[in-house]
Amino acid sequence: MTAHFLIRYGEIALKGANQRFFQEALIRNLRRSVEDLGSVEVRLSFGRIIVDVNAEPADAADRLRRVFGVVSMSPVRIVEPSLDAIIDAAVAMVQDTLVLRPNIQTFKVDTRRADKRFPTPSMAASSEIGAAIQQRFPDLRARMKDPDLLVEVEIRDAAYLATETIPGPGGLPTGTGGTALALLSGGIDSPVAAWLVARRGMTIVPVYFHSFPFTSDRAKEKVIDLCRVLASYAGPLSAWVVFFTEIQRAIQLQVSEALRVLAMRRMMMRISDVLATRERAQALITGESVGQVASQTVESIAVINAATRLPILRPLIGSDKTEIVARAEAIGTYEISIRPFPDCCSLFVPAHPRTHPTVEELEAAESTFDIGSLVHEAVERGERVTISAQGEQVSAVAGRPAGP
């Protein structure tokens, strides 16, 4: 069966001269989100986007409602723009809705004419459609304020009828804002940070620092699962699993306990620098917020920033934990993040980390490292994985084509 959706987009309609660029990206992303379900057609119509997809409506809706740039959407029936056809369709839709929501007592019809050539004025059309619904379902009462059921009729090239509005994530279409590496730890914060930046249109490349045997392979699975959730919004993405074990070892052996977390973060930044060049990324994303843990004082942030030439985006910088948790629950990453497999940050957390470190202190602590070869090994022994909402696939090892 073919399912039809009317997509409303807000902010991108305002983007002036670049409007077309944003619209085309949104259309491309909407198409890609459902194209494996069945044949799909996406078109612009008077400031809305119409998606026709040959698929189960609920499956298609679940994909489309996650696409960045969608403000809201409605499953619609499309009929020829004549009052008789609209009335027939409206009555049928009310009947379908009553099966699912038998408690409905009040309703309202709201008609908008994008195409003013339609002969009946909006208000008059609404009252004629309303009268027909009332006649067919005598138990329903028309009510203008807070009706249980709102029947929306938009008259454009055809008439579009909707009884449901599904909120979208808003934001800007993926692929319109450059590329950033998102450092994922497996905790609650970093996937939320990545999601927030992705919602602003950036393409994200998640990076996970794997320290087997200090962390379990299940910790890696957890990050892959988090990437799948991110991909359900942003579309298929490439992710890096960096080989971090030797660096972890070097830090444990050579850095005093109080500075280990910062030394670890600085190595992560250096590796990200190298990966950013390969991925043509212009920024890094982390889940830090000021003062949440000892290593997130403003002095620590300065010491971490000093290890990379790239800007570090920290969208959670001013968020409270409860706000971050609420957002993680809404996105769908929370349940995965709380699985009890420690990431490399939690495993080596010292009892008393330095809260007011200096760059000089860290540079002295790292002086015995062969930083260049440690970074090189971490990248070359890493994996690059392609992840979609439906699954994962190792596409290449260390940026080279995958071997036989």
Place this chain on the structure above:
Amino acid sequence: MGPPDLEIYLDNAATTRPHPEVIRAVTAALSEEFGNPSSLHGKGVAAERMITAAREAVARSLGVAPNEIVFTSGGTEANNLAISGVALHARGRHILTGAVEHSSVLAPIRRLSEHGFEVTEIPVDSEGRVNPQSISAALRLDTALVSIMAVNNELGTIQPIEDIGHVIRSHKARGGKAIFHVDAVQAWGKVRLRPAAAGIDLLAVSGHKVHGPKGIGALYVRKGIRLASMQAGGDQERGIRPGTENVPGIAGIGAAAALVQADLGALAARVSSLRDRLREHLGAISDIRVNTPMNGIAPHILNVSFAGVRGETLLHRLEQEGIYVSTGSACHSHDPTPSHVLLAIGLSPDVAVTSLRFSLSRDTTIEDIDAAATAVRAAVAELRTLVR
């Protein structure tokens, strides 16, 4: 980081590799005898015949009558059915259990305690053993159930179930009515079990711990014991466990039971000598504590603490060498809190989280033990340099 060349599987208390005979029996049940055992026609009769044969095999391995065996979905269900099934009919409201029982015993008992039952948890000694005299002292006229495991899953300690059975019998002679349940999931196939002689009323076993399939277990229900069913339905398994029988699983546990029956004595001697060899090898490592006692133990389990090394990290380090072990019982090893069993025998939480459980099976070889011991020694030395 390719896959390691050799594979040494020492996590047999979590689960075992299915035996070829088991695979053959399961395959035959799936491919040939797909009938519903309740059907009146020949296909049903053939499937029923497989169940009958399996029931006889399980009964024979325990020295009980076939009609005293009820098939369940595994050890957890068998324990739950025994505990809750007794409680629903019981007049008494008091339950006795041990401090080192498996979660599939402790959790249903905890639930009963929320519904008006009074629970006495019998402590264990430093070897993880319950003293029968403590049971005797704690028994009351309103004690409805005593639940004690036969072999502890983390330590390998054998509980004195025959002595406990004797204590309960004398208590019954004085008017007591306690029913004796034994979780024998880790004991079946490792130590000789004769529930009838030991005064046991209910005894739970599981297929996949003895080279059978997962998803199948059995409960011995002594003739005359009334048990409430946990689910309502048809009259399969005498109505105690309604639902169309898991014929492939039952065929598999039947094949596993035949193995248990065939070579218990010889196997136990061989496996326990390998366990002793491992104990000796690991004993050469400094600052370790062997938590499994020297005597009164099942042949297949050795639990050791390695001071200063997190069990989980050591486990993953060994995994890189192709050696598979456990940090505790598989059911709670994802949980970062220390094992209640190790705490109960007096380990501090700091020491408890440095523990590994090595568990052997009929498949374990002397080469496995020697290679594993060498690898553990090297891994412990390496990790100790990292954590000081």
